[in-house]
Amino acid sequence: xxxxIRILDLSREPGFLAGKILGDLGADVIKLEPPGGxxxxxxxxxxxxxxxxxxxxxxPWLALNTSKRGITLDLAAPRGRELFRALxxxxxxxxxxxxxxxLDALGIGHASLCEALPRLVWCALTPFGQTGPWARHRxxxxxxVALGGNAFLTGDPDRPPVRCTLPTxxxxxxxxxxxxxxxxxxxxxxxxxxxxxxxxxxxTQLSTLVTGAGQPATxxxxxxxxxxxxxxREIWRAxxxxxxxxxxxxxxxxxxxxxxxxxxxxxxxxxxxxxKYDWRAYNxxxxxxxxxARLEAAFGAFxxxxxxxxxxxxxxxxxxxxxxxxxxxxxxxxxQLRFRELFTTLEYPELGASIEHPDFFAKASRCxxxxxxRAPRIGEHNAEVYGELGIGxxxxxxxxxxxxx
Amino acid sequence: VAxxxxxxxxxxxxxxxxxxxxxxxxxxxxDHGATVVRVESARxxxxxxxxxxxxxxxxxxxxxxxxxxMNPNKKSxxxxxxxxxxxxxxxxxxxxxxxxxxxxxxxxxAAWGLDYESLRAIRPDLVMVSSCLFGQTGPERMYPxFGGxxxxxxxxxxxxxxxxxxxxxxxxxxxxxxxxxxxxxxxCAALLHRRRTGEGQYIDVSxxxxxxxxxxxxxxxxxxxxxxxxxxxxxxxxxxxHGIYPCRGEERWIAIAVSCDEEWRALARALRAGDxxxxxxxxxxxxxxxxxxxxxxxxxxxxxxxxxxxxxERLQAAGVEAGVVQTIQDLQxxxxxxxxxxxxxxxHSALGELRFEHYGIRCADGPPRLLTPGPNxxxxxxxILCEVLGEEPATLDDLxxxxxxx
Numbered sequence: 001x002x003x004x005i006r007i008l009d010l011s012r013e014p015g016f017l018a019g020k021i022l023g024d025l026g027a028d029v030i031k032l033e034p035p036g037g038x039x040x041x042x043x044x045x046x047x048x049x050x051x052x053x054x055x056x057x058x059x060p061w062l063a064l065n066t067s068k069r070g071i072t073l074d075l076a077a078p079r080g081r082e083l084f085r086a087l088x089x090x091x092x093x094x095x096x097x098x099x100x101x102x103l104d105a106l107g108i109g110h111a112s113l114c115e116a117l118p119r120l121v122w123c124a125l126t127p128f129g130q131t132g133p134w135a136r137h138r139x140x141x142x143x144x145v146a147l148g149g150n151a152f153l154t155g156d157p158d159r160p161p162v163r164c165t166l167p168t169x170x171x172x173x174x175x176x177x178x179x180x181x182x183x184x185x186x187x188x189x190x191x192x193x194x195x196x197x198x199x200x201x202x203x204t205q206l207s208t209l210v211t212g213a214g215q216p217a218t219x220x221x222x223x224x225x226x227x228x229x230x231x232x233r234e235i236w237r238a239x240x241x242x243x244x245x246x247x248x249x250x251x252x253x254x255x256x257x258x259x260x261x262x263x264x265x266x267x268x269x270x271x272x273x274x275x276k277y278d279w280r281a282y283n284x285x286x287x288x289x290x291x292x293a294r295l296e297a298a299f300g301a302f303x304x305x306x307x308x309x310x311x312x313x314x315x316x317x318x319x320x321x322x323x324x325x326x327x328x329x330x331x332x333x334x335x336q337l338r339f340r341e342l343f344t345t346l347e348y349p350e351l352g353a354s355i356e357h358p359d360f361f362a363k364a365s366r367c368x369x370x371x372x373x374r375a376p377r378i379g380e381h382n383a384e385v386y387g388e389l390g391i392g393x394x395x396x397x398x399x400x401x402x403x404x405x
Numbered sequence: 406v407a408x409x410x411x412x413x414x415x416x417x418x419x420x421x422x423x424x425x426x427x428x429x430x431x432x433x434x435x436d437h438g439a440t441v442v443r444v445e446s447a448r449x450x451x452x453x454x455x456x457x458x459x460x461x462x463x464x465x466x467x468x469x470x471x472x473x474x475m476n477p478n479k480k481s482x483x484x485x486x487x488x489x490x491x492x493x494x495x496x497x498x499x500x501x502x503x504x505x506x507x508x509x510x511x512x513x514x515a516a517w518g519l520d521y522e523s524l525r526a527i528r529p530d531l532v533m534v535s536s537c538l539f540g541q542t543g544p545e546r547m548y549p550x551f552g553g554x555x556x557x558x559x560x561x562x563x564x565x566x567x568x569x570x571x572x573x574x575x576x577x578x579x580x581x582x583x584x585x586x587x588x589x590x591x592x593c594a595a596l597l598h599r600r601r602t603g604e605g606q607y608i609d610v611s612x613x614x615x616x617x618x619x620x621x622x623x624x625x626x627x628x629x630x631x632x633x634x635x636x637x638x639x640x641x642x643x644x645x646x647h648g649i650y651p652c653r654g655e656e657r658w659i660a661i662a663v664s665c666d667e668e669w670r671a672l673a674r675a676l677r678a679g680d681x682x683x684x685x686x687x688x689x690x691x692x693x694x695x696x697x698x699x700x701x702x703x704x705x706x707x708x709x710x711x712x713x714x715x716x717x718e719r720l721q722a723a724g725v726e727a728g729v730v731q732t733i734q735d736l737q738x739x740x741x742x743x744x745x746x747x748x749x750x751x752x753h754s755a756l757g758e759l760r761f762e763h764y765g766i767r768c769a770d771g772p773p774r775l776l777t778p779g780p781n782x783x784x785x786x787x788x789i790l791c792e793v794l795g796e797e798p799a800t801l802d803d804l805x806x807x808x809x810x811x
Contacts, residue, residue, distance in 0.1 A: 017619075025590075044643065045630070059622065060625075062629075063624075128741050129744075131744065134741040135741075137721045137728075138724070139726055140726055143726045146660035149732070149735075149736050151658075152658075152732050155573060159567060160648070162565065162566055162573075164561060164565040165564045165636050166634075168579065172582065172583065172586065175590055176765045179589045179593060183412050183593055185597055186597055187410075187412040189600050195769045198767040198769065199765050199766055200745060201765070203763070206736065206742075206762060207429065207764060208575065208576070210475075210578075211474040211475055213736045213748075213760075214748065215474070216470075221732035226573055227573055229553070235572070235574075242557075242562065243557070244554055319548075321550055322554075323554035324557065325557045325563050325572050326559070326560050327563045328620070328633055329633050331559070331560050332628065335544055336543045336545035336546070336613075339544055340542060340614070342614055343624075355628045356628035358614070360618065361617070361618050362587065362608055362610050363540070363541075364608050365521075365606045366598065366604050366606035367606065
């Protein structure tokens with residue numbers, strides 16, 4: 001879909017996904033790292049068998065840098081900056097996650113280059129945005145989900161707020177930045193001009209509150225509710241793990257409550273009062289605490305006797321709104337995802353590994369979208385990319401010896 | 406591009422569906438100048454229009470804060486899709502549309518004769534996107550879940566919470582906020598393709614798959630080594646301390662993340678905790694990881710008496726990643742959000758002044774604009790039918806009388 005669009009990707013971890021998405025959609029994404037690779041940006045775990053900390057074995061790196069070509073360049077060296085300007089002149093988009101002002105201090109930021117390169121789209125993805133009182137503050141995932149309001153409402157009421165163990169702030173910011181880039185490319189089609197796309201991870205977090213921050217807020221802050229949603233239980237213990245199921249009423253949900261009770265009855269686990277229950281009169285907002293406790297005890301006792309897979313199979317067949325809390329292995333085995341061929345296997349011969357990745361998921365009727373190549377090795381495409389600038393093997397060797405590449 | 410830089414000036418988007426995921430995606434276009442028309446009906450109202458509504462609410466379907474806040478800059482036409490004349494009206498709007506975005510369950514659009522093949526016959530270069538929980542194909546496509554199930558199925562619940570407790574998932578059914586970003590991106594990428602080639606196309610997005618793709622790291626780790634990642638509270642493999650610690654006041658917390666020894670020393674200095682910095686078991690990154698429980702307990706003792714915002718500023722000044730765990734009330738007076746102009750007040754006919762929000766993107770030459778609150782049901786029937794479809798006002802009255810516009 002984005003064939004012919006060239007993206008110079010200087011980003012560190014918060015921006016890995018944005019570049020990957022654009023690459024998976026067909027753009028030519030050139031990932032730029034310091035000579036030797038961005039060691040701090042390539043975290044563990046590392047694929048076993050090698051020395052610990054070998055950046056080429058970083059699994060998070062391999063996961064989030066597909067469909068990119070890889071080059072190295074020292075932006076602190078004057079010749080490195082010169083080469084960067086030449087690369088930017090041939091690019092449609094620069095994607096970067098540097099602190100605001102950092103690249104301009106080197107003479108290679110948006111302000112330094114936009115006049116000479118008026119068609120260039122420049123996406124700066126930062127914790128807070130390019131300006132403002134917190135623009136120079138630092139924030140990774142944990143600090144971002146804290147300041148953005150999501151953490152306060154996530155977790156159990158008797159413990160501190162909690163985050164997702166994978167960085168959701170980056171997972172939201174990636175597609176947000178990619179969308180901003182696509183919008184600016186669309187604008188360029190009409191105006192002929194590129195522009196700065198200033199993406200704030202902090203601001204991006206607020207939409208996870210689903211208009212919560214816009215609603216009138218009165219009195220005490222809302223509390224974390226853990227495994228419950230409002231008054232009723234949402235996460236239940238099954239035989240071999242957890243499932244989600246809402247004990248909530250209303251016309252859209254009544255048939256699924258009835259279907260669940262029938263299922264329980266088949267296994268002799270629906271007491272008579274439950275088999276005769278008037279779900280039309282049930283309102284989870286107004287029903288008494290005792291009644292909720294009685295219902296939860298009956299449903300909970302049943303779920304605890306069945307496996308996640310069995311419960312989910314029944315849910316699919318009888319339209320029950322119950323779902324397993326899948327781990328990665330269960331996700332890899334999910335028949336629906338297999339049917340749609342979500343996963344693709346990439347080969348890593350030098351690591352002796354072949355690894356399944358979730359491919360780009362959307363099905364587009366006219367364009368082939370999806371992972372086009374594995375994440376690059378460090379400087380894997382130096383000769384290719386610098387060759388396009390007219391730099392031959394001899395000069396490349398010289399630049400490499402000087403530590404520029 | 407319009408004089409004011411509006412990126413999607415002149416673009417026409419038709420939206421069918423309900424709930425959050427669809428409307429959030431089309432707002433990227435509405436906020437940047439596109440005309441976005443929602444097709445909806447009182448006969449089968451969007452459940453978002455009913456959310457938190459008390460029985461007998463005088464504003465009826467126009468009284469839901471969540472609906473109004475989620476659908477600014479859009480227009481609403483009320484068309485009963487159970488009537489053939491209603492379907493005929495929608496088809497005429499498709500001829501006008503560049504983009505159709507729908508998020509019904511699979512089969513619904515086809516049952517109305519509004520599937521992509523039918524609509525493409527009307528508008529050959531149409532970009533159409535369908536988004537639903539599991540996508541348009543496959544054995545589980547009719548499974549009746551919402552975002553809460555999507556989050557669990559994709560793996561977010563398993564990865565969020567405390568290792569000794571049930572996995573809870575990030576607040577707010579994360580697939581509902583993740584997938585709209587991808588839907589907007591796919592529409593925009595398809596529009597770019599159309600500008601180059603003249604071709605429209607159909608795009609099928611599964612919310613669960615956006616979640617699984619987002620969690621690529623967990624899948625790759627499992628496939629490569631057999632590791633099944635699980636929730637680790639607030640711990641991280643590459644940082645210690647990495648946690649959320651109590652501050653002065655009820656439910657006041659601060660998040661602190663330290664990824665190297667230099668930052669650890671800076672943290673100890675800023676907390677005036679020289680004794681902590683001197684403790685050998687906390688001296689190196691590896692030791693802090695190994696003694697993470699003791700480290701968290703010791704740190705909590707130092708943060709407990711601190712005012713959270715003052716502590717955040719002190720730690721940030723020292724070069725340490727730190728941030729208050731903000732409540733909704735904090736966000737409403739957040740100085741950085743104020744600087745970005747994140748909130749903007751608009752007046753709604755029934756609900757009065759409401760605080761609308763922007764997304765995270767600012768295009769320098771084409772900033773987003775919030776002009777009108779989410780529409781009342783059918784608010785733009787006359788405007789769209791007369792101005793877009795060229796109907797006479799008398800015809801409109803007739804369509805209302807016969808329940809086609811309802």
